[in-house]
Amino acid sequence: MRLSRQLISLLSVLTLLAGPPIVLLSLVGAPIQGWPTAGQAREWVQNPLTEQTLTAALTIAAWLLWLLLAYTVTIRVLTRLSATVSWLRRMPLPTRWQATAGGIAGAAVFGVSSHAITAPPPPPTQPAAAGTLDEAGNPTPPDRDVLADAGISIAGGWLPRDVAEQVSAAAALVWLRRRRSYRPHPPGPPSREDTDLAPLPPTVAAVQAALADSTPPPGEPGSASAGSSLLDRPTVGDAFPRAGVGLTGLGAQDAARGLLVTNLLAGRHHPAVSVVATRSVLVGLLGPTAETLARRLPGLAVMDNLGQAAAFFSDAPSGRGLGGRGQAQRDTQEGTGTPGPTLIVDEASATDNTETLASLATACAVVAVLGRWPAGQTWQVDPSGRTHHLDGSGSAGPRMCVLARVTATDLLTVIAHPDPAPPEPGTSGPSRHPALAGRSPQGVVTAQDHPVRSGDDKRHLYLRLLGEPTLLLDGHPVEIRRTAALQVLVFLAAHPDGADTRQLTDAIWPGLPRHSLTGRLYTTLSDLRATIRSTAGVALIEHSDDRYRLDPTGVTVDLWHFHDAVRDATTAVATDAAIWKAVIDAYPGDFAARRTWPWLDPIREATRRHVIDAHAALASASPDAREALAWLQAGIRIDPYNADLHTRAVTALVTLGDHDAADVLRKGYTRRLAAAGITPTDSDLTTATLMDQPAVPTR
Template sequence: MTQPLTAQTLAVALTVAAWLVWLMLAATVTIRAAARARAGARWLRRIPLPTPLQATATGMAGAAAFGAGAHTGATSAGPEAPLPVAAGTLDRPTGADGVERPDGVSEVGDASGVVVRGGWLPWEVAEQVAAAAGLVWLRRRRTYQPHPPHDARDDTDLAPLPETVTAIQTALTAPTPPAPTTGTAPAGPAGSIASLPSGRIALTGPGALAAARGMLVTAALAGLRHPAASAPLVITRAAARTLLGADIVRPLPGVRVAGSVNDAVAFLASSAAALFRSGWEDAGRPVLILESAPQSGPLAVALAACAATAMFLGAGTAEVTWHVDGAGHTHDPQRPDWVGPRLCVLDPVAATDLLTVITQAHPPDVHPGAGSRPVTVTAPERSRIPRQARGARHSHPPARAVAGRLDLRVLGEPTLIADGTPVPIRRSAALQVLVFLAVHPEGASSQQIVEAIWPGLPAHRLTGRLYTTLSDLRTTVRAACGLAVIDHTDNRYRLNPGFCDVDLWRLRTLAAHAATAVTSTATDWQAVIGAYTSDLAVGHQWPWLDPAREATRRHVLDAYAALAATEPDPRRALDFLQAGIRVDPYNQALHQQATGILTALGEHDTATELADTYHRRLTAAGLPPTDAHHPALHDGAEPVSGR
């Protein structure tokens, strides 16, 4: 202040001012940059991910773009697809033949057979597997013993069938007609015994063991379907252990297990005349599966006497050598131009699954025939076995929909009702999800739902399809009533009980009340009968549905049995038993009780007519009753208590 203003003082003042301005500018820029960074971070956290529908559409568009270039330069058929991968299913898939299939239906491997995880089966063999599965459920229905609801019920026999079987059943929902036979392949269906030439065949190649397993399963199915007109298959214990990793301990129809090669040859030599008299030559010829080619001469003599076929697992001394690839195609290395039949091929897991169902379908109470050591050969005579017979519809009025809530009716034709109006469900997979969640009110994980609707495929590959199905279902229901019908909590999907009423839940509640009441009354049992309007999901043959359908049917059978057991009037008791027979016309216990009452009343002709009708029904379904199961043979059977 005392010194005069000089040039030096002015320069220092300007420098200080400039630094202050620069510091203010730097601070402003820093603050602004930090604010933008925070805003960008918040935007990244809120970035919208594509919906399942958008992701599916994008993936399909990309696949189409890449596929267009790949197909442009194609001049011949590409290499065959690897076999052990199960057939794919899209919500609306297109099969290998270009035919669009409804959603929820497995796509078959090709036009001549069904591809499952671990194998390939010709159409005829796949249909026989589905028939055997249906026979298993009919046997379970026949042997169930209805009892009063308050008694503990054992439903361990309602275990689901193996995964390979359910995958085949799903694929057969919309089958493709078999392709015509071409080339110089032997006559007969692919993979059947009829397609095999007589003599010795050496199986080589990567699919040799899988083809032998397929032949074993094919022979067992043929013996189950036509026990009196099917060629036997003889396999040594050593070969069985090589194919399955274990011994065959349960009887298989049409299959005989020999302790050694000499035992197998001795069986053929001693049974040649019996084989031809029984008509086996009309359905094929006996087949031997041996681990290796023996050097002894008696085998050739036995094969010639029976016109049989011996299949060796590996190279050996044989008239014919078949090289089998992983897909079951056969080629003769000595004749490059010859195209052999395509054989059924199965890995050990798939073969074990199918043999398990065959043994369950095979009647265990039939004595084995002469010369057959560990195996019985009695089974139904029909080639097709109905999977389930629909129960009779009752005249009970349906439940009335409540305003502001959804009413899901799964007893009968599945229907979702909102404010008295049915909600159209466009996707069959969405309808399956609704019924599946109704059967499982406690909820189900995405993996459980996927494995039920699309069996045989890896769950992680189908998660997107499930999300698309659920998104479409939620959109449809929300547009109809504005309610959220499906909750997703704790990684489980379930129907919202606050917004949705289910007739199956009401039936289960009434059955539980009748079972747990200290003194159950006829009113409790009548309430159970009144709630059962029809079979579960009538008209649909989803493989996962069979256990739940049978368990539901048993509720009403128990109620009818309880009413009949406590009814002092035999005529009224007979009415209850006949009503139960209409619900399940295959149940043996109800028929025995009804014939017992008729016999006690002196109506022998009516009792005989009822027994004969039941006999014909079982025979038509592929369940010919034995002496131990024919109701007419139980004239002295005790009628139900109370009379």
């Protein structure tokens, strides 16, 4: 049936394209029969409206309409062809071993006949990731191309998988640091305006989403066990020549940015310098923000020239920077200790200081020259990161991480130190990401905004967001097949005012072209609506003016009731412990616990801070020291990374005379920060001085 409709459509288009020219040529003739003579022009000026001129005008108009139709059809056909070609390019091709296995299977199927010859079965082929056997029966390494291509493609670059994993880990560390530095203050409305609740750059969200969508099975190429030849450090497997490598081609600048980001990510847990770059190179790679960003990047040393770099290598004392050039050289040669840094210079500096660069190469893990490098190898890098040797052999080199300028800058922000004078966490200011903004004038989600269904309804929907997100019908979970559909449901519940198509696609599928996601969103919404309608018999999702929202009369959401409790505590005239306890009781767990969707963090942290504020308020208002300590300890269980709660709890323990418990709490907090990858600072250890204070008797 579908084929017949397509055939009828094709015949109709062909008729519209071929019919008008045939009719016009047979009735009128060719559209142009020569230019008019001077006499014909004078005659037309004197008498323009004749039968002949009107016929010519109508003929020209008919031809123009036909040309417009032909142009439209041509554009549609070219668009379809372009989309088909793009799809074919994205379609994964079989590897060499898969093609061989397919050929053997095909020969086995089509070669069977009545005269089939029985032959011994061929030996089983080894998986590409596990290695194969050569002709002599010796094991050979895995397919290098398969391992090298195990990465993440995003708009603006390509990252090896383990680099993407380090980006995701660094992003998580940013939120842990924000949790550590938050200082509880008098609670405010649900739509918090804390400036440190701003979401991370979109590139980071794109990496996190792509990483989640492409998790390979354990042991396969691209998994964490497979590793990458270009990370921690890029010298693994001698991928980079010791004498340095020149980078040329369209992807040279992007590859240099990839080296910069890769090494800074790999070295963020080490005190040593990870990257040394000249100032001119850094400005060329990162643009006008290079100077400001460089001051905030741990592990980056910026030099004016190679002479200054040589002095830095030789003068660095032990324990700082490189730990001394001689020790760095011995560690690099022996393969022990932390590998040396990556040195990135431009072609002019390298050519003018060949001997200096050769001496520095002994203390560096990688020396990269932006341009041709006669003293070593030169690789041509294409925009996808694939390299080819320019030594005449044309052999392929490793695939490098490639990043555009904006992409690299976004990724560097997750490992950069905060601004020198960051805004006080918890203070109000211009809202960059109004988490959970409601529809009421104060930005508070009230019960009047979301009336619940009457008690006469036998089938009731309840959406649980605090904890594991679950949709319940009369207490029983409703199965939502698509993960994206569950995301849409949670996102709409977290934004009661609704969301348009752009907001939904940017949140659910960050980093992907928006124009290609409209159909996927409609399919997801259609499946979600069908599931809820068939299960509960209600149309829960409303759509008007290109905005989707949940029908407040069709579902009860625990997050909305939590914000009602926060509003009651914020607007109460008198301080009453019961209103703060109501906030705590309405919080059974973190928002969308155990989910790692990139858009969750600002909302999850804003919700958690309301509960921390409630615990701190109860502790401050409590007349009994032990009761205040109990509230602080309960707050620590909600957020075990908050420094202010630990400081207050240690102070309370010292005041009560329990020095041992205070010491245990302080040391446990320090170990927890270290296990998470956060180096404790002096501000985290301010409670240490309290240990020497005498105990204060309590009543």
